[in-house]
Amino acid sequence: MFNQGKEDTRAGFVAVVGRPNAGKSTLLNYIVGEKLAMVSKKAQATRKRMNIIVMHKNAQIIFVDTPGIHEKERLLNQFMLDEALKAMGDSDLIIFLAPVTDKLTEYEKFLALNEAKGTKHMIVLTKIDHVKQGDILKKLGEYQKYQDKFEAIIPFSVNKKVGKEQLLDEITRHLPESPWLFDPEILTTDNIRDIYKELIRESIFENMSDEIPYESDVIIDKIYEEDHIDKVYATIVVEKETQKGMIVGQKGAGIKRVGKLAREQMERFAGKKIFLDLHVSVKKGWSKNRESLEEFGYIV
CATH class of the missing domain: 3.40.50.300 (P-loop containing nucleotide triphosphate hydrolases)
Known part of the structure; x- marks a missing residue:
């Protein structure tokens, strides 16, 4: 304790x-x-x-x-x-x-x-x-x-x-009388990977309309943490090819917009520079499929 x-x-x-x-x-x-x-x-x-x-x-x-x-x-x-x-x-x-x-x-x-x-x-x-x-x-x-x-x-x-x-x-x-359960210096028990994932998801919610935010998720493929910069490689997963097209946008404008807001939020949280490499992939029906949900960490 x-x-x-x-x-x-x-x-x-x-x-x-x-x-x-x-x-x-x-x-x-x-x-x-x-x-x-x-x-x-x-x-x-x-x-x-x-x-x-x-x-x-x-x-x-x-x-x-x-x-x-x-x-x-x-x-x-x-x-x-x-x-x-x-x-x-x-x-x-x-x-x-x-x-x-x-x-x-x-x-x-x-x-x-x-x-x-x-x-x-x-x-x-x-x-x-x-x-x-x-x-x-x-x-x-x-x-x-x-x-x-x-x-x-x-x-x-x-x-x-x-x-x-x-x-x-x-x-x-x-609250019950008890010793503290965690180091008082930490703000969350979530790891940096989960926090970066949520900040990218939030950018999708802010920048995309209709069903896309609800039928998309984010996989953090790799993180390289350095003193002055974190390099984050992530994939946005959607259910349909049309959704992929909407996220990427004309000449990549959509994914640039998502990436810009996500990077700004990540830098604010981490207190250092972020290099963010985003890709979009299609996995049909992932939000309705038990095995896919388990892959994303949603154990049903």
Whole structure:
């Protein structure tokens, strides 16, 4: 353990869940102060769990970023829902993100899913900068009928910088007394390969429309890490030849755009130059095929 000899420390896993696009990754990146979790305006951008470590006073909080809770459709979606459910069951506490404009039906679905697991939870009311103060108070009132179910409800705004300290204090109160579980200097248990993959995927989400982001994935073929530069060779995998053509674009304009944004984000994260070599390959029906999903690390 990393803090033996220190007294009264706490540590634990906190699953961050909610519907797709509830603001999970935005909230986590703001709390940790780094670009770690994938952020996209498109729903269901996050596919796998990711641990993000935040040190707060005497506590080590290991946030688990999860895919949005949604109905099962194809195999990949089933994997994503299973990832969220596993995180809920494995954690000491759940943070349920509820955009202030949402009806309570999403929260009621979450309560039904969590009933068997029985993990205690808190509600974070997100996107409060989009509405008037009276609307926030009204929504807080609506949640009061479930007040015996949750530990706390906290209004939160990344844009207005409201709620961060209160949220971290409240989480700390509910974590078990424990030595820290990870080196306090690290921000995530994910390796650099996984982070670079997610940053390339985010660039695809930002630069491509329609079904391409949902039917594509990224394989990091090779990384050469040097002091002043990382050389990254990666393949974007899509399901159809037409999708490959759209990503490559006229005279390579599409893949250049994807590569430029990805490289900028990777350099910001790594704090050094990135050489990024991107290719596109077609693997028909990969997101609906169990063996292909396992190859990409999605064990269904």
